[in-house]
Amino acid sequence: MKVVYNNILSSISKGKKLLAILIDPDKMAVEMASGFIEKVNASIATHIFVGGSSVDENDTNCLVAEIKKYTNLPIVLFPGDVTQITNHADALLFLSLISGDNPEYLIGKHIKAVSQLRHSSLEVIPTGYVLIENGKQTAVERVTETKPLARRQAQQIVDTAKAGELLGMQLIYLEAGSGAQHPVPLEIISLVKQELNIPLIVGGGIRTKQHLEAAYNAGANVVVIGTAFEVNDSFFDELKIQL
Numbered sequence: 001m002k003v004v005y006n007n008i009l010s011s012i013s014k015g016k017k018l019l020a021i022l023i024d025p026d027k028m029a030v031e032m033a034s035g036f037i038e039k040v041n042a043s044i045a046t047h048i049f050v051g052g053s054s055v056d057e058n059d060t061n062c063l064v065a066e067i068k069k070y071t072n073l074p075i076v077l078f079p080g081d082v083t084q085i086t087n088h089a090d091a092l093l094f095l096s097l098i099s100g101d102n103p104e105y106l107i108g109k110h111i112k113a114v115s116q117l118r119h120s121s122l123e124v125i126p127t128g129y130v131l132i133e134n135g136k137q138t139a140v141e142r143v144t145e146t147k148p149l150a151r152r153q154a155q156q157i158v159d160t161a162k163a164g165e166l167l168g169m170q171l172i173y174l175e176a177g178s179g180a181q182h183p184v185p186l187e188i189i190s191l192v193k194q195e196l197n198i199p200l201i202v203g204g205g206i207r208t209k210q211h212l213e214a215a216y217n218a219g220a221n222v223v224v225i226g227t228a229f230e231v232n233d234s235f236f237d238e239l240k241i242q243l
């Protein structure tokens, strides 16, 4: 059953804009989860993503089980590693880093995940993950040992995203990286969106309501924000006004 994915498709067909709040288990203690989720529930967020670049084994499992107690929002894994897969979540972004040439992140880790996924009821959503230069090195770049696509190479970015769709990916995620200096350029979002027939996720470095609106207007269907909520509690209030 593709419940989470089908809900994304039907929301998009109704013209809804989706916002995923990203929680990094490395930065959120289990004891902090209930208070944070209370704010998430009262916000315009439609999804909770959970994942990080370097997370201790079992931390994701414990955190997702805790989050689940306090929310009805779909919890979607956005894993940096196989150890972050847990059946407590609703869905898994099965990310292939198609902007890079590291076989481990194109297919290697996916093979290692199969023994866990074979008997799991987790909804698996194949996702083409495209890392874009943002002005500084990010954790994704460091951990995956891949180079992001250059911002000036718009056609290369568009073609990479389209190749992901043609390979059968169900989502494309344009990623500037957590804490990015510059978010994905609006022009790139727009060019990629024009080519795709599947939903487009955009994340990395989005810190203001204006950024968020601009990303939607450029064509993002789902925007992912993590750092802005981690470092600035009042960001929840800033977003309260209906977009």
Ligand code: 1GP
Residues within 6 Å of the ligand: 022, 175, 176, 177, 178, 179, 180, 202, 203, 204, 205, 206, 224, 225, 226, 227, 228
């Ligand atoms: C990172 O796209 C996400 O993978 C979110 O990035 O933490 O910069 O919001 P930020």
